[in-house]
Amino acid sequence: MPDARSALESVYAPGRFGRISGDAPGVTLAERRGVAIVQVSAWDKDGESLRAALATATGLDVPGQPNGSASDGTTTVLWNGPARWLVMRPGTHGWDLDRELRDGLGEASAAVVDVSMGRTIIRLSGPATRRVLAKGCAVDLHAAAFRPGEVRLAALGHVSAAIHLVDGTPTADVIVARSVGVSVWEWLCEAAREDGCAVSEPTG
Secondary structure, eight states: OOOOOOTTTTTOOOEEESOOOSSSOSEEEEEEOSEEEEEEEESSSOHHHHHHHHHHHHTSOOOOSTTOEEEOSSOEEEEOSTTEEEEEEETSOHHHHHHHHHHHHTTOOEEEEEOGGGEEEEEEESTTHHHHHHTTOOSOOSTTTSOTTOEEEEEETTEEEEEEEEETTTEEEEEEEGGGHHHHHHHHHHHHGGGOEEEOOOBO
16 A cells, blocks of 8 residues: 655645744644544434443543543544544554444444544644634634633634644644645745744654
8 A cells, every 4th residue: 555645745844934033933833644533423413422432432531512632642532523523643544543443432323434634734832823823713712711632623714623732832733624734734834934933844
């Protein structure tokens, strides 16, 4: 089987861009590659039963309320809409995670779909992360309103995105459809110039 090719392959150029004062850029951008992403959705309205089954399958406290996430440092589960979650794990093939979840969910009424090759994940890290994202997002991203571990489903620029605040650095993962990955990447690079931007090598 041929190696997976990143949607950003043709535009990805590590280096420093824009205004950089001192030694550190305002924000560092990196694509996360090799991350398995599986969407798990309830077939019926009983999302709580599926949430409980997914919690058992992953060993995580799967969020039942909007905007939550759970992680053990390897596997991460993001709320992705009513009775719908994204399960993410770096260093794993999507089909392996898909099979593991199907086995773990047993008879639970669920649609389990490997969307790994249909998504692009862009990680932002640094003091200007919130400022850069806020340039294209109407959702309140202030530290008092958007806390580490939370997720926002929002329009970023002109596309739909899931924004996961990973930690208080702040570090944020922006998850978008692969088809708009280049557009979002170029928009973020341009938006970050004002604060100074470093593009690092892809990460997992």
